Amino acid sequence: MEKCCSVEELEDFAHKLKVCGHPLRLQILLLIEREDACVSDLWKCLELPQPVISQHLAVLKDRNIVESETDGNRRIYKIIDPFVQKIIQGFEVDEMDN
Known part of the structure; x- marks a missing residue:
């Protein structure tokens, strides 16, 4: 079985998930993705x-x-991080489906 990511990449992803996992930060990211927000x-x-x-x-x-x-x-x-942006855009799709 082939690895999809290096250990370093996985650690980086895990760190980003931890930072973005705070409920308020997640709300902020969702709002930023929807519109230009100050x-x-x-x-x-x-x-x-x-x-x-x-x-x-x-x-x-x-x-x-x-x-x-x-x-x-x-x-x-x-949002400038592509990994985080994909995650946030996934929330947007889920919201429209419900």
Whole structure:
């Protein structure tokens, strides 16, 4: 039987799953995937304080899962990790099927 991934790749995937597995981070990623979202959009939608959202975005950004770009006075976030993006897009399909 042929291995599909190296041990290092599997460890990397496992680490990403752990980081993204936090319920709030998962919600943030789902919102980012749906639309161009900035911090204020996220905290208004999730009804949580801005510092809480910023802390979770910082974790995702530090792990190279999301990045931000400036658009005027807004910092727009997007998912840049292909592995995480596939997972999040899978949630989107499941939501439409139910």
